[in-house]
Amino acid sequence: MASMKIVQLLFFALFVACMANGVNQQRICMQLEDIHNEEVQSWIGRTRNPYSSRPGKRGAKGDVGPAGLKGSSGEVDYRRINRAIQENVEIECNKVNTGLVGRINKMEEMIRKMNRTVSDPHRQLKLQGLCPVQYLGHCFWSVVHSSKDINVDEAKRICGVNNGLPANVYNEQHLNDLMADIRRKISADTFIWTGMQVDISTNAVLMRDGTRASYVKWWTGGFPNAGESGLYIHVQTDPSSSRQGMGNDPPTSKFHGVICEK
Structure with a gap:
């Protein structure tokens, strides 16, 4: 000391x-x-410590200590936050509206194209070869089999495949056009169902909706047969033959085919 x-x-x-x-x-x-x-x-x-020596070089820096306590929260500017939220909402709404307008425009263009494509309501039937005869804005086509296997119920099913019904015959020219279409498909005389019928109580020929037919042409004398309500067309391969036209038979009778209307 x-x-x-x-x-x-x-x-x-x-x-x-x-x-x-x-x-x-x-x-x-x-x-x-x-x-x-x-x-x-x-x-x-x-x-x-009488045995200690001079301190050596300073060692490497140690690991970072744990984070300090979290400070107190500051004041929140709710007006600024609300403005930011409103701006973001308006931006997203504008994006959605722009997308909807674009989709609507595309849909309208598609509708215009469809309208141009099907401006004729029977265009698709024509493309399918189902409208060889047209009358009063309706399409008419025939389904013909080589054998007699179609009754009235089967005839309705066949026409329904293309959303059609067994056909009416409206006048002489219309009948001739229908027989001409059928004649291209046959090699012998053929019997084809229509959608018309005979009132068995009065023997009056009726259209599909029950109104009286304005035109009737029987293919031979003796018609209509009493008590037989189904109306068919008899078609010969020779267009000049006089033995072709309408006839009536029971609806359960089986013929070669049917004329359809839509």
Whole structure:
């Protein structure tokens, strides 16, 4: 302890002398002061642990410590948030509206194309070859088999496949056009069902809706047969033959085919 005091006094005396000798010697004094400090620290270390040596180089930097406590929340600007939300909503709504307008325009264009394509309500039937005869804005086509296997119920089913019904005959020209279409499909005389019928109580020929037919042409004498309600057309391969036209038979009778109307 006494030696420490002596060292301190010695350094103090040197320091006072340095300060008295001017600026040039201040650097020496500062160096002496640094040495003094080092000696003091060394003495303190030896006093605490007489076996310890000078501290070595500083070690590597340690890991980052845990995060501090979260600070208090600040004030929320709800007006600014509401404005931002409203702006985003308007932007998204505009996007949706733009998309909807685009889709609507495409749909309208598709409808216009469809209208141009089917401006004639029977265009699709024509494309399918189901409208070889036209009258009063209706399509007429015939289905003909080589054998007699079609009764009235089967005739209705066949026409219904293409959303049609067994046909009416409206006048002489219409009948001739229907027989001409059938004649292209046959090689012998043929019997074809229509949608007309005979009233068995009055023998009146009726249209499909029950109204009286304005035109009737029997293919031979003796018609109509009493008690037989189904009306058919008898067609010869020879267009000049007089033995062709209408006849009546029971609806359960089986013929070669049917004339359809839509």
